Amino acid sequence: MSAIHLFVAAALARSYARVAWLFRSRVWMVQETVLPVLAVSAFAYSYKAMAAPPEYTGLVVLGATMTTFWLNVLWGMGAALYWERDSGNLELFVMSPAPMMGVLTGMALGGMTTTTVRATVIAVAGVLLFDVAIQPTSWPLLGLIFLLTLSALYGLGMMFASVFLRWGREAWHLVNLLQEPIYLLTGTNFPVAAIFPTAVAAAATLIPLTAGMDAMRQVLFRTPGIFDVWVEVALLAVLSVVFLVTARWLLARLERRAREEGKLTVRWQ
Amino acid sequence: MDDTPAIRTENLTRTYRLPRRRWGKAPGPDAPAEFTALAGVTLDVRPGELFGLLGPNGAGKTTLIKILTTLLAPTSGTARVSGLDVVSQARRIRPFINMVSGGESSGYGILTVRENLWLFARMYGVPTALAHDRIDRMLGVVGLTEKAGSRVSHLSTGQRQKMNFCRGFITDPTVLFLDEPTLGLDVTSARAIRVFVRQWMAEDPARTLLLTTHYMAEADELCDRLAIIDRGKVLACDTPGSLKKKVQEFPIFELSLAPGSGGWAELGKLAGVHTSTAVEGPEGVAVKVALREEPAIGAVVQALASGGAHILSLKKVEPTLEDVFIELVGHGLADATESPGTVVPGLRTTSQ
Numbered sequence: 001m002s003a004i005h006l007f008v009a010a011a012l013a014r015s016y017a018r019v020a021w022l023f024r025s026r027v028w029m030v031q032e033t034v035l036p037v038l039a040v041s042a043f044a045y046s047y048k049a050m051a052a053p054p055e056y057t058g059l060v061v062l063g064a065t066m067t068t069f070w071l072n073v074l075w076g077m078g079a080a081l082y083w084e085r086d087s088g089n090l091e092l093f094v095m096s097p098a099p100m101m102g103v104l105t106g107m108a109l110g111g112m113t114t115t116t117v118r119a120t121v122i123a124v125a126g127v128l129l130f131d132v133a134i135q136p137t138s139w140p141l142l143g144l145i146f147l148l149t150l151s152a153l154y155g156l157g158m159m160f161a162s163v164f165l166r167w168g169r170e171a172w173h174l175v176n177l178l179q180e181p182i183y184l185l186t187g188t189n190f191p192v193a194a195i196f197p198t199a200v201a202a203a204a205t206l207i208p209l210t211a212g213m214d215a216m217r218q219v220l221f222r223t224p225g226i227f228d229v230w231v232e233v234a235l236l237a238v239l240s241v242v243f244l245v246t247a248r249w250l251l252a253r254l255e256r257r258a259r260e261e262g263k264l265t266v267r268w269q
Numbered sequence: 270m271d272d273t274p275a276i277r278t279e280n281l282t283r284t285y286r287l288p289r290r291r292w293g294k295a296p297g298p299d300a301p302a303e304f305t306a307l308a309g310v311t312l313d314v315r316p317g318e319l320f321g322l323l324g325p326n327g328a329g330k331t332t333l334i335k336i337l338t339t340l341l342a343p344t345s346g347t348a349r350v351s352g353l354d355v356v357s358q359a360r361r362i363r364p365f366i367n368m369v370s371g372g373e374s375s376g377y378g379i380l381t382v383r384e385n386l387w388l389f390a391r392m393y394g395v396p397t398a399l400a401h402d403r404i405d406r407m408l409g410v411v412g413l414t415e416k417a418g419s420r421v422s423h424l425s426t427g428q429r430q431k432m433n434f435c436r437g438f439i440t441d442p443t444v445l446f447l448d449e450p451t452l453g454l455d456v457t458s459a460r461a462i463r464v465f466v467r468q469w470m471a472e473d474p475a476r477t478l479l480l481t482t483h484y485m486a487e488a489d490e491l492c493d494r495l496a497i498i499d500r501g502k503v504l505a506c507d508t509p510g511s512l513k514k515k516v517q518e519f520p521i522f523e524l525s526l527a528p529g530s531g532g533w534a535e536l537g538k539l540a541g542v543h544t545s546t547a548v549e550g551p552e553g554v555a556v557k558v559a560l561r562e563e564p565a566i567g568a569v570v571q572a573l574a575s576g577g578a579h580i581l582s583l584k585k586v587e588p589t590l591e592d593v594f595i596e597l598v599g600h601g602l603a604d605a606t607e608s609p610g611t612v613v614p615g616l617r618t619t620s621q
């Protein structure tokens with residue numbers, strides 16, 4: 001079997017476990033859709049009470065939808081290899097001929113699929129509940145931005161996965177610490193361009209969620225953005241490549257370090 | 270057949286840095302900074318061989334397997350699998366090896382047994398149809414066919430272990446590592462697994478299997494050769510028969526005599542007898558004689574007969590691997606805390 005076939009086989013096989021989880025464990029229905037919709041409600045009613053422009057409610061719905069992906073990247077992808085090690089699967093993957101990037105890609109594909117279902121539920125509920133008007137300038141452009149955002153986000157998640165494997169709980173605490181500042185910088189519930197100084201907003205676009213949401217908001221609600229949509233599209237494409245290449249490099253490097261330090265397995269005797 | 274060893278290690282050493290406390294009380298000045306799991310292990314395993322590693326907990330068996338399966342880098346020395354270096358040529362080794370650890374908890378609880386096995390088979394590029402054929406066969410071997418559609422989270426520990434055993438074989442490895450494969454399994458399942466392992470080895474002479482086990486009888490029954498390892502060092506390496514011969518200086522016979530039998534008290538004075546012990550009880554006399562030469566048993570029987578003894582049974586005592594282990598390590602596998610120097614009667618006591 002060629003290297004590409006093995007990569008694809010590993011990715012699809014690993015994604016299968018995540019997708020199966022979606023259909024067999026229904027706890028997520030309440031926890032991961034109802035709660036975000038409640039959070040959206042709080043902001044939506046606040047904006048209405050303040051007589052904010054109607055597209056602000058749309059911004060919040062989109063923010064909650066995309067945050068689902070962010071949380072999946074942060075915890076689902078970031079902690080993926082860490083949990084695989086603790087459950088004894090990581091050593092089986094490393095020992096197999098399957099490329100670890102294939103396994104990580106499988107986790108990402110599985111994560112994207114399951115999160116897309118959850119995000120869709122949140123988006124549909126938000127649009128219907130708060131009567132959000134959607135008039136995109138271009139559906140294909142919206143689709144392109146969405147795919148590039150996911151690509152950059154999950155590339156970042158693959159990087160996190162390697163870092164978590166190496167630094168374990170320390171990485172965990174760091175990500176925990178950064179969670180709220182990231183929410184602030186990505187503008188989950190407000191338009192970044194309208195609030196932050198230009199320099200801060202521009203720097204924040206290095207977080208793919210910021211650039212992705214800003215571009216999608218421009219297309220969906222025609223609100224002013226940090227940069228022109230196409231600049232943000234280009235930025236997302238560059239971030240995707242940079243994150244994926246870095247993830248590959250980090251994974252190889254940290255796997256080698258983990259082998260030297262005996263951190264690929266839990267049992268060391 | 271290619272004479273490249275299936276497994277070769279030379280002066281293989283692995284040390285682990287022991288964790289230092291970052292907060293609170295600092296470790297004492299005498300606290301060791303590292304732990305040596307393997308200390309210069311040199312081994313050759315031939316292609317087609319079922320090779321055993323026997324040793325107590327902490328002997329370094331699992332560390333050795335982790336290195337050979339490319340999961341752990343050695344601190345020094347070299348390890349090769351089918352002539353390929355485990356560090357620099359790991360990617361070339363991985364397609365033809367596999368490993369099963371007893372008591373491992375791998376797998377996804379949300380997936381069924383069949384799905385789990387399929388998932389890991391795909392990591393080796395095994396086509397789906399072939400994977401399912403092999404899964405069916407292996408589930409039959411371990412008696413898990415009825416559980417093929419059950420979620421792994423619903424399996425008992427033993428059933429999960431059987432599933433993992435299957436995982437090791439469905440990729441059809443050339444070199445397989447079994448780390449305590451029957452640990453905690455019931456007698457019937459363990460026996461079925463041993464029978465299968467023998468059969469699997471016989472099916473293809475190119476297959477090599479490295480087995481670690483706590484069970485002496487299992488090692489004795491299965492292994493073509495075995496190494497006894499303790500504290501990271503190989504103490505002996507040979508066939509089970511040769512290892513046993515090495516620790517038995519004199520052939521030993523046990524005789525059971527009917528109550529009231531005579532003639533046994535003077536056995537020690539016979540020319541061919543090295544030592545003789547006897548324990549008299551209400552059910553008769555149990556005699557154990559160590560002979561200088563095996564044919565001297567004839568003189569022993571004659572002496573007993575002429576002394577009026579009625580011999581109920583006579584058997585030659587073969588040393589066990591347990592005896593070999595105790596001789597080399599200083600204690601049995603089951604009693605790791607027992608004081609060293611426990612010696613089975615009739616076995617030579619050589620210093621190491």
